[in-house]
Amino acid sequence: MKICCLGAGYVGGPTMAMIAHKCPHITVTVADINEARIAAWNSDELPVFEPGLDEIVMSSRGTNLFFTTDKVTAIREADVIFVSVGTPTKTYGAAAGRAADLKYVELCARDIAAHSDRSKIVVEKSTIPVRTAESLKAVLCANSSDSISFQVLSNPEFLAEGTAMEDLDDPDRVLIGGEETPEGKAAMETLAGVYATWISRDKIIQTNLWSSELSKLVANAFLAQRISSINSISALCEETGANVDEVASAIGKDSRIGSKFLKSSVGFGGSCFQKDLLNLVYLCEHFGLPEVAQYWRSVIGMNDWQKRRFSNRIINSLFNTVNGKRIAILGFAFKKDTNDTRESPAIYVGRDLLEEEASLAIYDPKVTSDQIYLDLGAKSEPNHEEKIEVCSDAYEAVEGAHALAILTEWDEFRDLDYRKIYDRMMKPAFIFDGRNIANRKELIDIGFNVYAIGR
Ligand SMILES: NC(=O)c1ccc[n+]([C@@H]2O[C@H](COP(=O)([O-])OP(=O)(O)OC[C@H]3O[C@@H](n4cnc5c(N)ncnc54)[C@H](O)[C@@H]3O)[C@@H](O)[C@H]2O)c1
Known part of the structure; x- marks a missing residue:
C-alpha cells in the first residue's frame, strides 16, 4: 500500500512518521508546498519539536517515509491520501472571525482530482466543519473522469502537541467516519486495517x-x-x-x-x-x-x-x-x-x-x-x-x-x-x-x- 499526506505540519509530519514506523510494509510520502518545511523534515533539525519525534522519523526516513514538494507524483502513486492542511479561522468576507477557511482543503481536493488516474480513498485528517466531506466529494467528482471514484473518510486527529508521539502510539481512540454504503464500509475497513497494525480494534471506532x-x-x-x-x-x-x-x-x-x-x-x-x-x-x-x-x-x-x-x-x-x-x-x-x-x-x-x-x-x-x-x-x-x-x-x-x-x-x-x-x-x-x-x-x-x- 502507498499512502500520501498533503500537509507536513504539526499533525501531518508526526502522524505519518508514526504510521511509517509502525507499518514497514506501507510506503508513506508527506508532501507540502512549503519548500523550507520539507527541507527541514529532510534535515537533522526537524521543523516540529516533539519529544520522541526525531527517533521515530530517523527510524523510517529514506526507507518507507519520504518528505517531498512533489505532490503530483505523491498523489498519483498513492492508494490512500490524507489531507492534513491548515483550516484556520477565516479572516475575510462572510463569517470572518468565525467560520473555518477551507481554501487549503479545497485546493487539495482539486489537486487530487487532477492527478489521480484511478480510484482512491481520501481521508480528512484536518479539523473541518460538519458536512465538509460532502463538499470534498463534490469537488473530487466534478473534476475527475467518470471511470474513477473517491471514497471520502473523516479521520480527525486527537493528538495533543507536546505528547503527540505518545498519543499516536497509544491513542484513547481512533475515529473513522465514512459513508454507510458497501464502498464506504470497505474504505473504512482499509483505513482501520492500517491503524490495527498497532492499535487494538476495540479502540478503532x-x-x-x-x-x-x-x-x-x-x-x-x-x-x-x-x-x-x-x-x-x-x-x-x-x-x-x-x-x-x-x-x-x-x-x-x-x-x-x-x-x-x-x-x-x-x-x-x-x-x-x-x-x-x-x-x-x-x-x-x-x-x-x-x-x-x-x-x-x-x-x-x-x-x-x-x-x-x-x-x-x-x-x-x-x-x-x-x-x-x-x-x-x-x-x-x-x-x-x-x-x-x-x-x-x-x-x-x-x-x-x-x-x-x-x-x-x-x-x-x-x-x-x-x-x-x-x-x-x-x-x-x-x-x-x-x-x-x-x-x-x-x-x-x-x-x-x-x-x-x-x-x-x-x-x-x-x-x-x-x-x-x-x-x-x-x-x-x-x-x-x-x-x-x-x-x-x-x-x-x-x-x-x-x-x-x-x-
Ligand atoms: N496542531 C494540532 O495539535 C492539531 C491537532 C489535531 C488536529 N489538528 C488539525 O490538523 C490540521 C493541520 O494542523 P497543523 O497544526 O498540522 O497545521 P500546520 O499549519 O502546522 O500544517 C499545515 C501544512 O499544510 C501545508 N499546505 C497547505 N496547503 C497545502 C497544499 N495544497 N498541499 C500540500 N500542503 C499544503 C502548509 O504549507 C503547512 O505546512 C488543522 O485542520 C488542525 O485543526 C491540529
Whole structure:
C-alpha cells in the first residue's frame, strides 16, 4: 500500500512518521508546498519539536517515509491520501472571525482530482466543519473522469502537541467516519486495517461521516470548556482566599468529573481550541441555534478575560506603570514540550505589555527568535522591535528586570535558582507565575512579591 499526506505540519509530519514506523510494509510520502518545511523534515533539525519525534522519523526516513514538494507524483502513486492542511479561522468576507477557511482543503481536493488516474480513498485528517466531506466529494467528482471514484473518510486527529508521539502510539481512540454504503464500509475497513497494525480494534471506532466530523469539534470544545471553567474559579479563589489547585484536586477526585484538564493558568492557547470553538459557534448560528452558539462563545470570552486579567495584574502591581521597565518573560510556546506558538497566551500578554511601553526580555527553550519577533509584531508595529530582546537563558532575561512572568510550564523553570534570579533583578522584585509551577513559599521567603493564579 502507498499512502500520501498533503500537509507536513504539526499533525501531518508526526502522524505519518508514526504510521511509517509502525507499518514497514506501507510506503508513506508527506508532501507540502512549503519548500523550507520539507527541507527541514529532510534535515537533522526537524521543523516540529516533539519529544520522541526525531527517533521515530530517523527510524523510517529514506526507507518507507519520504518528505517531498512533489505532490503530483505523491498523489498519483498513492492508494490512500490524507489531507492534513491548515483550516484556520477565516479572516475575510462572510463569517470572518468565525467560520473555518477551507481554501487549503479545497485546493487539495482539486489537486487530487487532477492527478489521480484511478480510484482512491481520501481521508480528512484536518479539523473541518460538519458536512465538509460532502463538499470534498463534490469537488473530487466534478473534476475527475467518470471511470474513477473517491471514497471520502473523516479521520480527525486527537493528538495533543507536546505528547503527540505518545498519543499516536497509544491513542484513547481512533475515529473513522465514512459513508454507510458497501464502498464506504470497505474504505473504512482499509483505513482501520492500517491503524490495527498497532492499535487494538476495540479502540478503532467507526461512525457516519457527520458524527466523526462533529466529534472532533466537540472534543476540543469540551476540553477548552474545562480550562475556562477552572480559570473562572481561579478569579473567585483570588478574592476569597481559596486555593484553585486545592479546589481542582478536590473536585477532580470525583470520578464523574475526573482530574485531567483542571489546571488553572494564564489561559489556553494553541492553534486548535479557539479556532474549533469559533467553528462550532458558527455552525450553531448557521443552524439557527443562537443560545447554543452563545454558550460556547462564552468559553472563548472567559479565556480572553483570563489573559487580559494577567497582563493587568502585572501592570497594576508594578505601581500602575510598566513604561520603560524591563519585564522578563519565561516561556513563549503555548505549552511545554512544543515549539508551536500559535495563539500562545505569551503573545497576548507580551503585546499588552508592549502597548504599555514595557521592554521585554524573553527566553524560551525551543521557540526561535524569528518566531518571537514575528508574533509580537516587531516589524509591523511601531517601536516594538527595539523593546524586545530574545535571550539565551532565563538568567540573562532577568538581569535588571523589574518583574518576571512565567508563561509556559517548561520543566526547567521549576528548577531555576530563584535566589540567583532575585539577586539579578530590580527591587522590589515581582514574580507573576502564569502556570503555578514555582514554589510560592520559597519565593516569598527569598523576598519576591509573588502573584500566582487562583491563590
Ligand atoms: N496542531 C494540532 O495539535 C492539531 C491537532 C489535531 C488536529 N489538528 C488539525 O490538523 C490540521 C493541520 O494542523 P497543523 O497544526 O498540522 O497545521 P500546520 O499549519 O502546522 O500544517 C499545515 C501544512 O499544510 C501545508 N499546505 C497547505 N496547503 C497545502 C497544499 N495544497 N498541499 C500540500 N500542503 C499544503 C502548509 O504549507 C503547512 O505546512 C488543522 O485542520 C488542525 O485543526 C491540529
